[in-house]
Amino acid sequence: MDQKTRDDLLKLFQDKLNEAMKFYLETCTRCGVCTEACHVYASMGQIKYIAAYRHEIVRRIYKKYFKRRGKIWPSVGEARELSEMALEELYEAVYSCTGCRRCMVYCPFGIDTQMIMSIAKLLLIGAHTEPEILTLLTDTSVEKGKSLELFKKGFLTGIKNLEKEVVKKWKIEAGETAIPVDVDGADLLYVALAGAVPAAAIFNAAGENWTLSFFEAVNFGAFVGDPTKTKLILDRIVDEAKRLKVKEVCICECGTAFRVMKQLSGKQPFEVSSITEVHARYLREGRIKVDKSKFREPITYHDPCQIARNGGIIDEPRYILNCLSDDFREMSPEPKYNWCCGGGGGLVALGEDNLDFRMKSAKVKADQAQETGAKILTTACENCHTQLIDLNSHYEMGVEVKFLSSMVADALMQ
Amino acid sequence: MWALHDTFLLPTVRRHNPIFWVFLMLFHISFLLLITGHLELIGDFRIFQIAQHEVFLGKGFVGLILSISLLFFLFRRFVSPNRDLSVPEDYYLLILLFLTVFFGSQMDWARRWYDYGNLPIVEYREYLSSLLYLKPHLSSDLTSSGHSFMLVLHVFFANLFLMFFPFSQVMHSFLSLPMNKLRRG
Incomplete structure (x- = not known):
């Protein structure tokens, strides 16, 4: 690595060093309490997957370049040079971490290990050694936002096709728009992933004055750890919400999108909620009713890390599930200690490349889900959903993986 | 409030590693008691005498507990996976602290348990407060006494430790509270 590249990378590192980050980097005493926290370590047992070890890889570089003690006496803190090898280590550490924050x-x-890992992600981008696919997805997403007019038409045609599906399945009154788009002054802006069919059915059943966002919820910028692009993708939804003067922005089953929207959007004139919260609210207020006889098999719920542990949505899904079934089984005695599914932090988006790792590293999750004896495994995050489906076939768990919101839609009483 | 609870009672450690927690609590409480003891070597603080005691609380056992828990901390770093997480700094600090505590406690133990009577508090007070007023005065009674080499070693290691302190992970003693505040939000 030449001096110029190194200087550029260290500049990126410097940008990340706010007060909180410095505290995170300074305070660790390497006491080892976090050893059992990581699902990857629990499943695979390699030292490099212990949270403290992951920090240490970043911390060594921090000591070397930002601390005098790393210059005077590098060996005492094992300060290390930023080299090609260090970048490889960083890659290994960061793309095996799902950012679940169990540690x-x-x-x-x-x-906060994820915060420290964000330095590593940024350094990898700076050195152009991040997973290409993630950057590609991010750029596609950003491009789509730029030429909104171009893709608007195709989007609206797509929505029309989806509407037919909604109407067919949930018998909407004629003349009513099944999926409203671009409604000025709507109460709720729904940010979806591809397809908004079950959600639309529920919004309509609840008589919500809602509108569908032009943009997809998923924030690939956050997966790859590029703060500028994360903000770009986030801001266009914020702008849309402001333009339509909505009171509430509801994020679909996407953990990252929800956390980014809720915690990084700053103070806005609208509320941010997850679809789970909204559904629980409808049920509490009696705006929708569900048929308890629809699902007779035992159900368990996987708390998506970004929504439960990092987003605080813990009671709502349980309220919904108790409305849906008499046999809801908790996976972990305390939701905040729930294992990560092993698919977060962009790992699922890497697809087949890391399927092997994803399956091995999430053994504890598969075991945990199986121990409940549930036949339906439900969750509220697209990433978790994909990962759980993969786990289901890999470990032959014999469960049915479902979205919580689809279950609500299926059990909806007309 | 919860941040204080998290900082001083270490609930996460208690839950996940109870044995470690016992030693951590013993260590940190004893450490506070020792600081109190040293303050009393500088001057007479009425407030510390709420519970009547000779200078240095705990009849010598505080030093013993500290030494044992320091050895525990050191040895647990010899075992994987903690060994792989540790960096030299961690060992140096523990060894330095152990040496400091051990030689310091020797003086206390000698006085308490082996009837060594030649440890006058008055002279220590004189010496330490003279340091405080930047007019160092070391009584020859201290330097020529039988335990002076213990004293010299104790002060030497303590100084090394204090020099290392601000540049090391021991800063967690100050950063722990703001960090826990940050987590609790």
């Missing part, structure tokens, strides 16, 4: 619950100081 943060274990740490006596509350060190």
Whole structure:
């Protein structure tokens, strides 16, 4: 690595060093309490997957270039040079971490591993060694936002086709728009992933004055860890919400999108909620009713890390499930200690490339789900959903993986 | 409030590693008691005498507990996976602290348990407060006494430790509270 590249990378590192980050980097005493926290370590047992070890890889570079002690006496803190090899280590550490923050619950100081990993992600982007596919997806997503007029037409045609499906399945009154788009002054802006059929059915059943966003919820910028692009993708939804003067932005089953929208959008004139919260609210207020006899088999729920542990949505899905079934089984005695599915942090988006790793690293999750004896495994995050389907076939768990919102839609009483 | 609870009672450690937690609590409480003891070597603080005691609380056992827990911390770093997480700094700090505590406690133990009577508090007070006023005065009674080499070693290692302190992970003593505040939000 030449001096110029290194300097550029260190500049990126410097940008990340705010007060909180410095505290995270300084405080770790390597006490090892986080050892059991990581699902990858619990499943695979390799030292490099312990949270503290992951930080240490970043911390060594921090000591070397930003701390005098790393210059005077590098060996005492094992300060290390930023080299090609260090980048490889960083890659290994960061793309085996799903950012679930289970370790943060274990740490006596509350060190946020994901924050530290974000430095590593940024360095990898700077060195152009990040997974290409993620950058590609991010750029496609950003491009789509730029030429909105061009893709608007195709989008609207797509929506018309989806509407037919909604009407067919949930018998909407004639003359009513099944999927409203671009409604000025709507109460709720729904940000979906591809397809919004079950969600539309529920919104209509609840009589919500809603509108569908032009943009997809998923924030690939956050997966690859590029703050500028994350903001670009986030801001266009914020702008749309402001333009339509909505009161609430509801994010579909996407953990990352929800966390980014809720915690990184700053103070806005609208509320941010997840679809799970909205459904629980409809049920509580009696705006929709569900048929309890629809699902007779035992159900268990996987708490998506970004929505439960990192987003605080813990009671709502349980309320919904108790409306849907008499046999709801908890996976973990305390939701905040729930294992990650192993698909977060962009790992699922990497697709087949890391399928083997994803399956091996999530053994604990598969075991945990199987122990409940449930036949339906439900969740509220697209990433978790994909990963759980893969786990289901890999470990032959014999469960049915479903979205919580689809279950609500299926059990909806007309 | 919860941040204080998290900082001083270490609930996460208690839950996930109870044995480690016992030693951590013993260590940190004893450490506070020792700081109190040293303050009393500088001057007479009425507030510390709420519970009547000779200077240095705990009849010598505080030092013993500290030494044992430091050895525990050190040895647990010899075992994988903690060994792989540790960097030299962690070992140096523990060894330094152990040496400091051990030689310091020797003086206390000598006085308490082996009837060594030649440890006058008055002279320590004189010496330490003279340091505080930047007019160092070391009484020859201290330097020529039988335990002076213990004293010299104790002060030497303590100084090394204090020099290392701000540049090391021991800063967690100050950063722990703001960090836990950050997590609790």
